[in-house]
Amino acid sequence: MKKDFGDSIANNVYEYHVLARMxxxxxxxxxxxxxxxxxxxxxxxxxxxxxxxxRIAEFFSVDVKDIFTYEKGNDQNYNLVYVRYP
Known part of the structure; x- marks a missing residue:
């Protein structure tokens, strides 16, 4: 069963296309x-x-983080493990 951590991605796509008059x-x-x-x-x-x-970020000539933002959920029962590769 797939676990839902409650994470989401917020975006500013609307703002960018309106400012571009598109x-x-x-x-x-x-x-x-x-x-x-x-x-x-x-x-x-x-x-x-x-x-x-x-593709959207490239179109508007901005960094992807300017349009899309990661929002961490409230699940406290997991830890991310980071692995460094040589």
Whole structure:
């Protein structure tokens, strides 16, 4: 069973396409997705793939962290293990 940690990704896609005076449809066409994808992403009901997140950031010429923000959930029952590779 997949565990839900309550993590999420917040985004500023709406703000960026409005400031650029673009419609959702125009942004969708530039990024190769549907208008519905942009709509549900803006509403927080869809987390984009890394590829799409980077494509959107590249389109607006900003760092991906300027548009997408990781929000840690409240689950205290896990620890992340970081492995360093040579």
């Amino acid at each position: 419609s959702q449809q125009e942004l969708a066409e530039k990024d190769g997705v549907s208008k519905q994808t942009i709509f549900v992403m803006e509403k927080g009901n869809f987390v984009p793939t890394l590829l799409l997140a980077f």
